[in-house]
Amino acid sequence: MRRSRAPGRSRSAFAAVALLAPALLVPALLAAPGGSGETVSLTGDGPGQRLDVTLTQVVDPAAPARSSTPEPDGSDRLVAVRFHLENTGTADYEDSPAASAHLLDATGQRFTGLNLPTTAGPHFPDTLTLRPGGAAEGLVTFRLPKDAGPAAVQFALNGGFADDVGQWSLP
Template sequence: MPRSRRPGRVRGSLLALALLAPALLGAAPGGSGETISLTGNGPGLRLDVTLTQVVDPASPAGPEPAEPTGTDRLVATRFRLENTGTAVYQDSPAPAAHLLDTAGQRFTGDDVPTTAGPVFHESVTLDPGGTAEGFITFRIPADAEPAAVQFALDTGLADDVGQWSLPLP
């Protein structure tokens, strides 16, 4: 859970459930820069995943930037993936990531380019020992307070889920 609290702000049981559910279901907790080893559903599929940076808010980039609409903002998260398994990793990292806010809402990652840095390609292939780094972007309400980021293999459907608390120190 985030350490900073706004005076007078009430947090419901939904927040506790959203942040505790992954731990109860076997998610590996993490902190800033902490590497979490995650397994996929297939034999030999294992990645070391590190959340290395969070850019909040992130500015859209590209020839025709995808501006946030209405009261939305972009949050860009930089991940480092290292294939420590024996099988080739081939997956889409963006939908494998989720951002949880303090109200218990869950947002799925996207490959929207931002000025924070390069996004992961739609599909990433890593041979055993291979590494990749890139940003995954989330579109969230402007007043939302990010609380945690999650990542799981198999396009987010693997049972093994890593979770990093926000904000990063």
């Protein structure tokens, strides 16, 4: 499976390595470039879909914001990741940032983002619409096993299914 890439743009080799050799998953993941504060320009599957995505903060652990939200049961915890999104394309961005985001632990297990409010700050709505030039910032929450070590965060347009995937390694 080929991944689309802009000329001269460096992307993580994680996905390609994971498809070709799952046993190499952890070394590729730990060697992935990027870090908090780095902006990655991503394209979607439709014409004019382009988004600059910046990972700005990781809150680990994060506490649920409402009493109606189930508390972690002791075997798991919540991790909140703050993104800044800017529509740099010519088409409207209408998508779910939570479905577009994934967190990977040190063993390569992948966790999909949730629309679960925490006390870490404001979260994205279920569906976010940004006109060209528009920007938004918010949190995406992940539920991980208590002993899982977050290693990387991924983001892709089109509900996480676009071929162009941004990845940030976590310290």
